Amino acid sequence: MTKSESVQWALSGFGDEIDDDPRVQAAVMRALGASHIEVRGAWGTNIIELSEEQLAELKGVFDEAGLKASAIASPIGKVDVGLPVEHEVERLGRALRAAEVLGAPYIRIFSFYYEGKAPEEVRDAVIERMTALARRAEGTGVTLVHENEKDIFGDVPERVLDIVETVDSPALKLAWDPANFVQVGVKPFSDAYTRLRPHVVYLQVKDALFSNRQVVPAGEGDGEVLRTVEALRDSGYEGFASLEPHLAYAYETGGFSGPYAFGVAARAFAKVLEAAGVGVA
Template identity: 85%
Template sequence: MSDTKWELSGFGDEIDADPRVQAAVMRALGANYIEVRSAWGTNIVDLSEEQLAELKKVLDDAALKVSAIASPIGKVDIALPVEHEVERLGRALRAAEVLGAGYIRIFSFYYEGKTPEEARDAVIERMTALAKRAEGTGVVLVHENEKDIFGDVPSRVLDIVESVDSPALKLAWDPANFVQVGVKPFTEGYEMLRPHTVYLQIKDALAATGAVVPAGEGDGELLATVEAFRDSGYAGFVSLEPHLANAFELGGFSGPQAFGVAARAFAKVLEKAGVEAS
């Protein structure tokens, strides 16, 4: 075991809608952090001030800190005005302030009826506006590569972060999402994107079908990626986003079970790489 230690986190709402259950499971897995996307079935950007305060109390009672606000910002079409997502980002920034999160996950827009080349300028305009809104807040926006948005393949992800060129916009790395758009994540993306990557999301997928599988069991090149991040001196978060619920629906909601499977699978990858996450 090396002396490399990363901070374990995870998407709480994949466990249960109730943040108390989310917190209990994350603590049982040995995590000190949680990534917040929704609570009580309500998206983080739609929570009231009262709900944010209650969520903060729940997490404080469990001695859990928040690694990131998993916002839906940028998961809209570029046909909407720039101000639409800038305004919503304000609510995500408020959630980050209340919950003490240093990162907010965002996306780079759908572009229905257009080619990526036709959509590019509108995307860069919107991503720049979002980054400017975050500058000076102490919060860093992390772009998640996801299928069907502009920044789904490494070359366009790099185009976004280099064109916006803001200290408030960095990258989250999601290997399964790369697999689902035909990319070999480590082979084709690591060298290009590592200088801008500050946050790791952990899920894996099969290239043949796009199906999400536990970490290390798909084509996401998880071990090679973890070893490379280890060797590069990465010292940040690894956030579990299993997306395994469908495989575990046996007559009832079993989010905690699927989450446990995902956590144990990733723990095996970390063990092989000599990395500790807690």
């Protein structure tokens, strides 16, 4: 048995980066060999705004295609930290309902904008809100995964670690996004991997350049993607690898690539996996 046969990760990806139509999303993901899909939006509507009828229809589309949901890519925490705690807890309830209908084990969240203030000024407010979100998720069977994102409190390794260790909940873990680290001047593997790996349960796949912060296909930027994949492999990682290419454009709550560019991103990551001796299931 070769290494690529013995180490396999489940391939997923952000369907709405392909098309607004979930049937197109599903068809492209299956054509790329994915077994799962990460759900951020469908029919031009964010996942937490879909009706019960739309969620049921979406579940039917994915079932028909033989796809399972790896995560709900929610916008929870992509709001100003000055909003009341209950604001995002209520929205998380809708994300949890989507996860229940679609059978997703993870929900992606963020740790709040704080424009015009220093991080230390908002730290306690962030921790209060992240703790409330984790408590809401506890007992549901769904794990929240915090994504390191530029312009939020948890953008650099020190503050990401502060969040997850201070909240200290089994319902709050980390998603790893190398491109986002690059965009805040962090070398992902060199500067963050060792400290954060004990809490990382989900891999988001995109890369970026230090020179201009441009997002590029995995392995073509400064995100140390191959080194990270190799280290995850050696540590026994058995989770998802979710493509989030952002190759056409990005906006506040997400990004877009289109079917062709999404395929370019998938093939680039396939080369990384092959070099690391990791297969996909």
